[in-house]
Amino acid sequence: MSDTPLFRNPDSEANRALEREAQLPMTGWQQEVSQGLEYGLEAAASIRDRTIPTFSRGELPHYAGINTFLKAPYVEDVRKVGEYDVAIVGVPHDSGTTYRPGTRFGPQGIRKISALYTPYNFELGVDLREQITLCDVGDIFTIPANNEKSFDQISKGVAHVFSSGALPILLGGDHSIGFPTVRGICRHLGDKKVGIIHFDRHVDTQETDLDERMHTCPWFHATNMSNAPAKNLVQLGIGGWQVPRQGVKVCRDRATNILTVTDITEMGLDAAVDYALERALDGTDCVWISFDIDCIDAGFVPGTGWPEPGGLLPREALYLLGKIVEKAPVCGLEVVEVSPPYDVSDMTALMATRVICDTMARLVLSGQLPRAERPAYIQTEANMDVGSDWE
Numbered sequence: 352m353s354d355t356p357l358f359r360n361p362d363s364e365a366n367r368a369l370e371r372e373a374q375l376p377m378t379g380w381q382q383e384v385s386q387g388l389e390y391g392l393e394a395a396a397s398i399r400d401r402t403i404p405t406f407s408r409g410e411l412p413h414y415a416g417i418n419t420f421l422k423a424p425y426v427e428d429v430r431k432v433g434e435y436d437v438a439i440v441g442v443p444h445d446s447g448t449t450y451r452p453g454t455r456f457g458p459q460g461i462r463k464i465s466a467l468y469t470p471y472n473f474e475l476g477v478d479l480r481e482q483i484t485l486c487d488v489g490d491i492f493t494i495p496a497n498n499e500k501s502f503d504q505i506s507k508g509v510a511h512v513f514s515s516g517a518l519p520i521l522l523g524g525d526h527s528i529g530f531p532t533v534r535g536i537c538r539h540l541g542d543k544k545v546g547i548i549h550f551d552r553h554v555d556t557q558e559t560d561l562d563e564r565m566h567t568c569p570w571f572h573a574t575n576m577s578n579a580p581a582k583n584l585v586q587l588g589i590g591g592w593q594v595p596r597q598g599v600k601v602c603r604d605r606a607t608n609i610l611t612v613t614d615i616t617e618m619g620l621d622a623a624v625d626y627a628l629e630r631a632l633d634g635t636d637c638v639w640i641s642f643d644i645d646c647i648d649a650g651f652v653p654g655t656g657w658p659e660p661g662g663l664l665p666r667e668a669l670y671l672l673g674k675i676v677e678k679a680p681v682c683g684l685e686v687v688e689v690s691p692p693y694d695v696s697d698m699t700a701l702m703a704t705r706v707i708c709d710t711m712a713r714l715v716l717s718g719q720l721p722r723a724e725r726p727a728y729i730q731t732e733a734n735m736d737v738g739s740d741w742e
């Protein structure tokens with residue numbers, strides 16, 4: 352018999368996680384407690400734990416408080432967004448949906464269930480509260496009767512956050528926002544280029560749908576911009592009975608890079624990661640991650656506009672995302688198509704929360720966050736003439 356207890360296998364992920372936790376500081380937590388006591392008043396005399404204030408201020412208790420994403424500070428003055436490493440931006444837009452609506456409530460649904468999370472992840476050994484500064488700038492003012500006006504608002508808002516130096520993380524919204532978000536990025540790229548890594552069951556590459564630029568269309572228009580070449584568009588998880596043939600023709604003509612779920616599982620997750628990175632990074636300076644929650648099997652994400660069985664398993668999707676984010680220069684993330692009115696027990700919104708938190712943690716692990724300096728691909732001067740405007 353060895354002296355080591357059976358459960359302490361030193362080579363296990365669990366053991367590494369136990370050791371890593373000991374290395375993390377508690378400074379952010381202590382600041383939160385002392386500010387809570389100051390702003391929220393000391394607790395009633397019967398409360399033995401004297402770190403608890405009278406008014407909930409900060410993480411605890413999880414069911415209380417004002418519902419920003421992960422209870423991050425709400426930045427009312429968006430001119431100050433550049434003071435943070437990461438900015439959460441809600442995009443409550445669902446006028447681009449072609450079946451089930453409701454994604455206008457996506458940002459609030461994601462924020463609501465994000466209150467369940469702590470800022471710490473066991474296996475990754477990351478504590479976001481200790482390692483980065485995160486804020487929530489609230490929502491873009493979208494125009495529900497007009498996709499194009501909403502797109503103009505979204506591009507302007509994304510461009511503002513991106514050029515401030517804060518990493519934009521968007522809570523959709525339907526997938527039509529993919530075009531205006533990338534347009535906002537492109538306005539501050541000068542002659543630099545962005546690759547797009549797109550998780551989805553659907554190609555989203557047709558020119559119009561129902562006579563407008565709907566959520567089936569973002570990549571047709573995004574890849575018309577010279578800053579976002581189609582050869583750097585990687586589409587992971589595509590398949591099933593909801594892929595419009597006109598979009599398939601565009602993928603063929605523009606030679607976008609598609610892997611089906613079977614491709615991914617047969618080649619293996621690590622090979623799929625390499626495939627995505629090789630193509631998204633070929634000649635580009637940064638990568639935009641567009642995560643449609645419906646890339647995951649419909650059984651796990653009922654609260655979405657076009658649920659499609661046969662998608663990725665959650666742990667496959669999170670593995671792919673995690674490895675990609677660790678190895679790519681990520682300029683931002685959008686998580687789209689969460690529709691709380693169709694959700695069950697917040698499970699779809701929780702998956703979106705997981706995607707966002709995992710992305711931030713992987714960016715910490717790869718040294719991309721906190722940002723030591725502003726990435727060189729961000730140009731301060733805006734170029735409003737990046738193309739793909741609507742006639």
Ligand SMILES: [Mn+2]
Pocket residue numbers: 526551552553643645646657688
């Ligand atoms: Mn989709």
